Amino acid sequence: MEYKFPPFLTTVLTNLLKRKSTRPYPYQKRAPYPEVRGILKNQVEKCIFCGSCSLKCPANCIEINKQEGTWQYKPYLCILCGNCEAACPVKCLTHTTDFPLPCLEKKEILLKGTPPKRKQDKK
Amino acid sequence: MPKTIIPFGPQHPVLPEPLHFSLTVEDEIVQEAIPGFGYVHRGLEKLCEIKDIHKMIQVVERVCGICSKIHALCYCEGIEQMMGVEVPPRAKYLRTIWSELHRMHSHLLWLGLFADSFGFESLFYHFWRIREKILDINEKTAGNRIIVSVNILGGVKRDLSTEDQKWILAELKEIENKLEEVKDTLFKDYTISKRTKGKGILSAEEALYLGAVGPVLRASGVAQDCRQLQYAAFSELDFEPVIAQEGDSFARMQVRYFELFQSIDLIRQALSKIPEGPISVKVKGYPEGENVFRVEQPRGEVFYYFKANGSKFLDRLRIRTPTFANVPALAKMLTGIELADVPVVILSIDPCISCTER
Amino acid sequence: MPMFLKLFLFLLSPFAIGVILGIDRKLTAYLQSRIGPPIFQPFYDLFKLLGKESKTSDYWLSFCAYVYLCGAITCAFLFFLQADLLLIFFVQAVGSIFLVLGAFSVSSPFSQIGGQRELFQIIAYEPLLIAVIVGIYLVTGSFEISSIYKLNYPLLAKLPLLFLILTFALTIKLRKSPFDISASHHAHQEIVRGVFTEYSGSYLAIVELAHWFELVFILGLISLFWANSFFMSTILVFLTYFLEIIVDNITSRLTWRFMLKNAWSVGIILALINLIWLYKG
Amino acid sequence: MDIYILTLLSIPLLAALLVYIVPFSKAKYIPILALITTSIISIKIFNLNNFDSQLNLKFNYSHLITVLDFILLLFFIKKGWENKDKPILFFNISSLLLLLFLELKIDNSPNFLINIDNISQIMLLFVNIISLFIFIHAIPYMQKHREHFSLKTTSNNNFFCILLLFVAGMNGLIITNHLLHFYFFFEITTLCSYLLIGHDRTQEAVANSLLALRLNSLGGLFFLIGSTGLYFIFPSVDILKIVQKAPVNSLFLLFLAYICLAGMVKSAQLPFQKWLLGAMVAPTPTSALLHSSTMVKAGIYLLLRFSPLFANTFFSTTLALCGGFTFLATALLAIGQDNAKKVLAYSTISNLGLIIACIGINTPASITAALILTFFHAFNKALLFLCIGTIEQKIASRNLEDMRNLYTLMPLTAIITVFGAIAMILPPFGMLLGKWMAIESSAQNILLVLMLALGSAVTVLYWARWAGLFMGYKLREKIKLESQSLLTRIPLLILLLAVFLLPAYSPWLYQEKIYPFILTYSHIWKNNLYLLLGGSFQNSFGSFPLFPLFSLAILGFFIAHYFLLKAKRKPLEIPYFSGLSIDKSSFGYVNPLGQRVIPKTSNYYLLQVIENSKLALWIDRLSLIFILLFLGGGLR
């Protein structure tokens, strides 16, 4: 086995001369990829409170009250898997491309919409 | 002769994960290493009783974040096999591509941590810089950097567009070049050889006897690779297991390094052969009976056992992970080495405690 | 040099070292293709540590930290007074020994092992430093630093191998790869941070400050190798330091057994060769 | 003057007799009184400045000494016969024959020759004073020792009697100027050491005492060979006359080499080191008195006496190399020891090697170094031995690892020991002053200076480790001062003070005693004498600002102590155990198996390297080569 004397030297020296690979994050923000699953948003006006999202959520972070028309979401439980988005029949649930920001306390999100009138209610 | 007892872990800067070794050393030579586990144990196998088979995908993805995709792959293929679901060929290829990407990111991550274990900080950084490219591919194609969540029962969630495929190939080319660049460093640097050669030797017999798997086994000269079991699209791809003979930490590094090129090659093959078509089929009903499924993870063979009763919950899910299989070998390798080599040898099996303890 | 100038330089020296360490971190970052901390980072770290709560796991720690500081300051001070090199070297040992004693006084195995390793480092570099000092004596005929400034040629011309040995000792003292064995400045290590494990808050600051003063001596020793020109001695120090950084970044950490073996074989043989040249020449 | 000398010799002898007769409970303080007297006399002698160093006493014990000499040798022969020890028999019978021959040759049996010069003054001072403190310490020690081992066969009377005899012998050795009387006193120390090592009459003790007798008999034989040779070339038994007047030729140097060899055996230099290590089975006061602070200095004293004779010879250089090699090799061997007394023993041998190296360098600076080292080493070692004695009785172990965290158990003794150890290696204390001088003066000899450099680093290793070992303490225990008899504590404290304060006095010692001594041989020891300027030693190569350093050290100590007190106001925290759960009730952590683990650490003894017989073998071989070189050096 022959040794080469410092094989990493060239790498290190090129690093010194070339542009640094650091992304200067807070000063320059990279545009997110379009497919990224970021914060979960519900356009609650469209929501029909069908409950599919709640049913499919592996972390159980969505609760729906069909009567009251509330859509309750615990972001601190959500694992951003995208199951709910895929399950939503009216596509009112979307992941934005922005990642959730750090915060000082855990807050739930409670959205209130108008639940669709049930058939028997109409009668 | 009085001895020094070192509580190595659970919180220790060279161990990325909580794991305890009670090391008894004498003049810094390890006399005895007693492992202690349980710091990451969550009991997630039991979650199968309250989360249905679809939700369990997300759970098994989080057995370990490093090769999450491959866990999900194993789980899905296992269930699909039980239910007799035929996955569309394009989905099979896509699964192969993502799982190979995961293997690469895992190996690169490991090479970095391994470099850190013998105090080569800039090499560590170098590998992690290369790795970022793969994470970018993940993020762009699957929506998340690490836990990609692309598998579903019956196929995959996302497709790769032609541009994406081209971009992946271009990125792979670049990664390949960058990897070639550090080849000399890994294999010809005096200090690295000094710290890795002959450390933690495991002969082929011992490796088989102690049940080692994956690169640990292959580095001892046993050509065993579960991808030859031909799950996903591996039956249509052409590859040979990478092996090395010495069975020491250096050999394990060698195996993992060359597996990176193997993965690049596999992804290229897959991309060239990928058929058009749907990416998933609808899965109806629930499985019944028992099944086992094995796939090759970056760390070796993972083994899933399913017991289903026809309801939407599984009766029992049991996961035997590669690190679990490698721990006896590790305990053997740790005795008689220097304290300074303990991190090197521990890392040489690429331990993943998260999956060992689940 | 007038007395007040010496005093002034002495007072300035820790700032210079702080800046040098800052440049070190910046350069290291550049070599790793990242941007790195600001140049004054070492000072920020120091101030922060001074302001933090210090958790003592043993009262001796505080005693040892301050003796270390006093020893290191004395050592730097004597250097600026251009005193006897061997004496300065022995004073320097006070600091290092007390650092080790501090590490030993805590029952944490990490700090204890760090102490043991530090001792092995001491026995690796001490003989080498003495050899360097003896080499200087053989050239100048005196152990006093002032005599070196009277030479009209650089010491480096006569002591090339001993200079090499000195850089070996410098690597150990700087706690840089491949010899960041008992405690490394930032990298991770199997013994956490070795001798520094149990120093926290202001004690860590004191120890760090003492380390700066120690570097004054070691870098000063390097500057002596081109003492007849201020400009060249500065260049020499920076060049050597730059090489140290490069070496730090292209090697992995070795073990103390390796270090000891090589210091005592290669190091001593090189020293012997150089000393014999001097003796015959 | 005469009366002083008479008392120096007779008071200890008388006391010895008294102790032998009177029951111990009553005789306890007799030795102390005797030693206080001799100490006062030695101080008096020390303070004398202008006196006739050579005295010819009116009384003449010469014949008595001759007779006693023969009795002594016969006694050794008897012991050799009883124990069927061929070497002892051979060495002593040869000695007997040589002595007989020599006594017959020296027809005009001279008077009782005395020479008290500056070095004798220094030696007398520390031998007597240190003995006094060791005796004080020995009283409670021996009482306990007897209880501890329930020794029936030996008595403490016996023990003190021999110790007193030893002090008398040592005093005689220092003041005599007669070659054969010197031999007699030399043999007295052999006798005492033989008896004291075997004091406990255990199997090991007996074996080791025989080993000591064997090697020291060899030393005696060397001495006689040397003196016979010298007498043939320069027929005189007056040591001073020999040193000043004898013609130095190669044959003469060869015989001188034999005499030096005798000194080296007594100082347990390699390869004759074994007896001193074996001697550590003896009760600790014995080790302290005989084998560290005083008796081994007899060998040094002998070499020092003759050193002007061989200045600037190749022989002297080889002597220096021998010493340097011993310094390095035994320091290395000390790393592998976990027996505290053995570490001390190796360290003694090592330091004596350093002193011999200084004598071998044979320049004014190095002779100064040798004297300074001799002086401070005696105090420092006495202190450390007494400390170990005290500790050993408390914890019933000599193993260093058992002394870990000793601070918890006996804070005062632990701190004293730590400071004793620190004083061995760090400036501005006496040992380091000596080492500094030694290295500076040896810088011309590359091989030697490298050996000294390596050796001094290794020395630092084992002392620092030792000091560190004691410092730790177990967290949640309240620490209270240990109770010990005043007779134990006072010597410790006084010796500690001596170790700490005497270095400050070293400029004066140098100015008053060492400098004049060197000046007496100014034709040989010419240039580069140290001068004192403002409390700093200076010569043309370097300077050691002792007073400024001392003041800085004191300042530093107080600063650090202030912060120590400040830190003590806060409660202690638990050390870092990788986050493992802390057992609140006591010190330590609970491991994953649920067992409580008290953190354990041990030193690195490098056993694979150091204890391996290969290294020992190599050291022995090399030392033999050095000895041969050294004898050859005489011939050149």
Place this chain on the structure above:
Amino acid sequence: MKFIKRLLLTGIKKSPWLLHFDCGSCNGCDIETLAVLTPVYDAERFGVINVGNPKHADIFLVTGTVNRKNQEILNNLYLQIPEPKVILAVGTCALSGGIFAEAPNVIGGVDKIIPVDIYIPGCPPKPEAILEGVLKSVELLEDKVKNGKI
């Protein structure tokens, strides 16, 4: 005096040292935390060093769920960090247990055991998010100093 106080304040602002503890995470968050320290994100720009020793740390970064075995360790480490300190919970697991919240051996989020100052959601959070969290914790540290912790 005021000047010294200013110096200390600058110090605390510019030199947050990090202790990372993997408290039963799936490694996803850990590797992202490590990624923050590597060149591409280079947290050392803000003086961050991953010290690996609680006695030297200012920021305690915890990833993963708390289980019955590691809760004590988490608490011990928390106690060993000298004041002023900030606790960062990284990832859904550390926030609440996330997907494992119902698992048999999981107690829940980190805040069940020790007080958490900043929560970083995500599974795993992106390195940028972790970096944001670190920057936020620096402000918190500064506040703690100003509010007379020292």
